[in-house]
Amino acid sequence: MRSKGRSTRSPPPAPRVQGRVHPGDVSRIAIVGTGTIGSGWAAVYLAKGYSVTAYVRTQASEDKFYSFLQSAWSKILVRGVASASDTDGWRRVKCVRSLAECVATADYVQESVVEELGLKQRIIQQIDDLAPPHVLIGTSSSFIPLSLVRARATRAPERIATAHPTLPQWDSFVEVLGSSAAHTDWLASFYGQERLRLDVAVLRKEMYGHAINALNAALSNTAFCLVNGGVCSMEDMDKSVLHLAKLIVASGGASGAMVGIVGGGSPQGATLLFTDMMLGAPVAMSACLVSWCHLPHALAAACLALLRLLGGYASLSFVKRLATWFVGLWCGPCFARWSALGGAKAFQERAIQRMSKIEEMD
Numbered sequence: 001m002r003s004k005g006r007s008t009r010s011p012p013p014a015p016r017v018q019g020r021v022h023p024g025d026v027s028r029i030a031i032v033g034t035g036t037i038g039s040g041w042a043a044v045y046l047a048k049g050y051s052v053t054a055y056v057r058t059q060a061s062e063d064k065f066y067s068f069l070q071s072a073w074s075k076i077l078v079r080g081v082a083s084a085s086d087t088d089g090w091r092r093v094k095c096v097r098s099l100a101e102c103v104a105t106a107d108y109v110q111e112s113v114v115e116e117l118g119l120k121q122r123i124i125q126q127i128d129d130l131a132p133p134h135v136l137i138g139t140s141s142s143f144i145p146l147s148l149v150r151a152r153a154t155r156a157p158e159r160i161a162t163a164h165p166t167l168p169q170w171d172s173f174v175e176v177l178g179s180s181a182a183h184t185d186w187l188a189s190f191y192g193q194e195r196l197r198l199d200v201a202v203l204r205k206e207m208y209g210h211a212i213n214a215l216n217a218a219l220s221n222t223a224f225c226l227v228n229g230g231v232c233s234m235e236d237m238d239k240s241v242l243h244l245a246k247l248i249v250a251s252g253g254a255s256g257a258m259v260g261i262v263g264g265g266s267p268q269g270a271t272l273l274f275t276d277m278m279l280g281a282p283v284a285m286s287a288c289l290v291s292w293c294h295l296p297h298a299l300a301a302a303c304l305a306l307l308r309l310l311g312g313y314a315s316l317s318f319v320k321r322l323a324t325w326f327v328g329l330w331c332g333p334c335f336a337r338w339s340a341l342g343g344a345k346a347f348q349e350r351a352i353q354r355m356s357k358i359e360e361m362d
Contacts, residue, residue, distance in 0.1 A: 020134055020136060021107045021136075023195060024195070027051055028050070028053070029042075029045045029107070030103045031054040032109060033110075035112065035114065042054060043073045043169055047073075051092075053096060055099050055102035099127070105132075112139075117148060124149055125152040125154070128150075135159070138162070138176075139162055141164060146162045146177055158179040161183055175212060176188055184202060246358050249354065260351060267331075267339075278327060280314060
């Protein structure tokens, strides 16, 4: 079970950024943006013992925020993030009508307004103008890269950083990127296991959608293309995604799934399989196009015969060597990660135990 409050253990040495609050000294959080994400952040910060002040513009906004926050709190109670006896912990939040008042005494600002570039830039600019100069500002931007988020800030734009969660009330994950390595390290320490106790993905450069939403977009767009293209129904797509997710979870991530399961526990096996997939893709997709066009039988047969001939390139030794080299290079980080997972036997034992537990929940 997760920690019920802030850790009482002495945290490991955390980065000290000149002119910034030390991660271990943060006690007051400002929440700007009180929708689903902002209320989830507020709930997590409250559960961890932080003092939380939220900016709400009107009474209607405050009422809506309290509704979201109460819902978020009920979820983190079930997950064990907050103490089971602290059923009204969400009430400890303070709401103010002034943005200046919200951020005036904050040690850290968490911005989570809607994903509209102009609005987010204006809010970030205002926070930058009003927040104490030593305070970092984390944006929960789902897709907008950091350089665009802080484009209008002029006072201290270097202190603005990406701190994007999945949904804080549902999942303990955040991906972080600061304007410098020192700021990124600060964020990783603040959100990490000794303080907020989240799993932190450290980004090295900005990307539309960061890491998790770039993956989500790729999966979602592929799924919708398959369904709208008539390949399968949405119900069957959901089944496919569910079982893909089960394998990834059982494997402990993509590296384990690709090498440990798909590759049979061998990087070489995975390389051979991925090479065959890459070489076969052009002919295979062309064959799908032929079938989708509903050509007359004779014409379709002629097209497929031509594709068989063209597909002969995949068996040429120099083509296969080149493709194998490329796959090894492209998948190198995955194979390196696999080598740190303890070997095929240990992986298989962990993965099958996880899969058994997952299937028990169905």
